[in-house]
Amino acid sequence: MIVGDILELRVSGVYDRGIPNQERVVLYANQTVNLGQYGLMVGVRAAGNSAFPVRDNLLWFGDGVVNKGDWIFIYTGPGVPRAITLPNTEERLYSIHWGRDKTIFQHPDVVPILFRVDAVHVPYALATLSQGQK
Amino acid sequence: MTDIPKPDETGSTGTQQTGTAGVVSVEQESPLQGLPITQIVEGLAATRSRSMGGEVAANLIAGSFTQLSHNFQETKQELQSTRRALEHAREELSDYKTKTAVLQERVSNIFRDRHLKNLSITAGTILIGLGIEFYRNNLEKTSYIVTGLGTLLIFLGWFSRDGGAEK
Numbered sequence: 001m002i003v004g005d006i007l008e009l010r011v012s013g014v015y016d017r018g019i020p021n022q023e024r025v026v027l028y029a030n031q032t033v034n035l036g037q038y039g040l041m042v043g044v045r046a047a048g049n050s051a052f053p054v055r056d057n058l059l060w061f062g063d064g065v066v067n068k069g070d071w072i073f074i075y076t077g078p079g080v081p082r083a084i085t086l087p088n089t090e091e092r093l094y095s096i097h098w099g100r101d102k103t104i105f106q107h108p109d110v111v112p113i114l115f116r117v118d119a120v121h122v123p124y125a126l127a128t129l130s131q132g133q134k
Numbered sequence: 135m136t137d138i139p140k141p142d143e144t145g146s147t148g149t150q151q152t153g154t155a156g157v158v159s160v161e162q163e164s165p166l167q168g169l170p171i172t173q174i175v176e177g178l179a180a181t182r183s184r185s186m187g188g189e190v191a192a193n194l195i196a197g198s199f200t201q202l203s204h205n206f207q208e209t210k211q212e213l214q215s216t217r218r219a220l221e222h223a224r225e226e227l228s229d230y231k232t233k234t235a236v237l238q239e240r241v242s243n244i245f246r247d248r249h250l251k252n253l254s255i256t257a258g259t260i261l262i263g264l265g266i267e268f269y270r271n272n273l274e275k276t277s278y279i280v281t282g283l284g285t286l287l288i289f290l291g292w293f294s295r296d297g298g299a300e301k
Contacts (some may be wrong), residue, residue: 013138020151020152021146021150022144047218048217071138071139073141073144077149077150078150079147080145084141084143095144095145097145101149103151103152103153104153106153
């Protein structure tokens with residue numbers, strides 16, 4: 001599958017791979033975006049700059065606007081979300097926690113895949129609708 | 135590139151453990167197996183076998199397509215793993231090239247360093263000798279300075295390391 005690049009956010013890297021409670025994926029906002037349209041998958045590195053997603057490994061960031069220059073730290077372990085303003089700047093640092101019991105990225109070939117959602121479909125509860133119409 | 139900030143408080147609960155060391159095994163193909171053409175031919179063979187020359191011929195054609203598709207997928211995966219191995223080998227080669235360059239530089243510096251060391255030790259010995267002579271001639275202050283300088287030079291000659299980086 002060939003899709004466009006994500007330019008509004010940049011994956012800066014995976015830091016402290018395999019270290020419990022410190023392992024994190026670091027994102028940097030190149031422009032103001034709503035994180036609700038983005039998420040992370042876990043993938044295995046393939047040829048070139050591609051990766052194959054590992055089944056059942058997805059994190060949706062949730063709605064929230066970040067501005068240009070803000071950092072988003074996604075810790076793979078459990079925790080409480082935090083937002084701080086970096087000293088002497090107007091940049092904010094948001095910490096999100098994936099809530100995984102074990103570290104994910106200890107192997108260098110396991111990589112994060114940042115994705116953007118452009119469209120979704122949720123099926124209506126048809127049975128409930130028909131009951132309401134009666 | 136901007137440095138990664140280091141927050142004082144991460145918000146982590148501290149209950150996470152280290153995961154398994156091995157790489158996650160994944161099927162590197164779409165869950166919808168096979169190529170589109172194979173799926174079409176298989177579908178035709180199942181529903182329109184008569185148009186494809188009868189049941190036997192249709193199955194043969196579908197089977198051939200499936201086999202070719204399977205071979206193609208296998209070759210693709212082999213190619214991918216070969217590319218990965220090549221990339222790894224390239225990285226190793228690059229590391230070794232860097233090491234070789236550093237070692238070559240160290241070898242070329244060894245002779246120059248040795249001459250400097252020998253010169254330093256010789257000069258140090260001469261200065262100590264002069265210092266002793268000065269002491270004998272009651273020039274104590276000068277003798278201490280010259281002897282100290284000579285000792286320093288000898289120590290420099292003995293203990294200075296060979297040039298070049300460690301790696």
